[in-house]
Every structure is written in structure tokens, then in C-alpha cells.
Amino acid sequence: MGQKNVTLSVNENIYEDYKEFCKKNAIALSRSIEVFMEEKMKKEEEKK
Numbered sequence: 001m002g003q004k005n006v007t008l009s010v011n012e013n014i015y016e017d018y019k020e021f022c023k024k025n026a027i028a029l030s031r032s033i034e035v036f037m038e039e040k041m042k043k044e045e046e047k048k
Helices: 012-024 029-047
Strands: none
Touching: 012 029
């Protein structure tokens, strides 16, 4: 499966704080967003 570049608009302060959080915890920011998206879809599918 390939990679897709995306552009998002998010609150600047939240973005900067989360970026620092990821850096301090050795988490890839983009991967953490992927995981969030996967979990969100899984939860919605479980509701059906």
C-alpha cells in the first residue's frame, strides 16, 4: 500500500503541542494520526 500526502487545517497551538508530545515519546506524528483514523473507523464499524 502506498503513502498519500494530505493537507490538514488544525489549531496551531494543538499541532505544536502534539508535535512536541510525539517527539518526546518517540512517536511518528503521521503514524499516530493513521492509528487514530484506523481506531475511529473500527469503533464505527463495531457499532453496526
